[in-house]
Amino acid sequence: MNESAAFMRKSGSLEDLITWDKVAKQRSLFIIEKTIELEQPEFEHFASDLFADQDFIKENIELMQVDNNGIKHCILVKARGETAGILVESEGYEYARYAAYLKG
Numbered sequence: 001m002n003e004s005a006a007f008m009r010k011s012g013s014l015e016d017l018i019t020w021d022k023v024a025k026q027r028s029l030f031i032i033e034k035t036i037e038l039e040q041p042e043f044e045h046f047a048s049d050l051f052a053d054q055d056f057i058k059e060n061i062e063l064m065q066v067d068n069n070g071i072k073h074c075i076l077v078k079a080r081g082e083t084a085g086i087l088v089e090s091e092g093y094e095y096a097r098y099a100a101y102l103k104g
Helices: 014-023 040-048
Strands: 003-005 028-038 072-079 085-089 098-102
Touching: 003 098, 014 098, 028 040, 028 085, 040 072, 072 098
Parallel strands: 028 072
Antiparallel strands: 003 028, 072 085, 085 098
């Protein structure tokens, strides 16, 4: 089954993504290429400033792309032990250029 999410370009925080998820009319199909689990404080720091460059995004840039069918290949970033998280398709950048909230 294909899943879709409301990706937002250059969102500032997880709070922005949650709000966007509720109102967005357009959703994109995605595939999770890798899951990155962070400790809760690290996740909260990431989620509060999605513009900040991240080593874990830099290290996984080659996994993130939009394929010829328009499907976003992304990483899922979440806090250890949580099911909800943030989908990231960085478009070659080291920050979460396109991101979406993924409910747990």
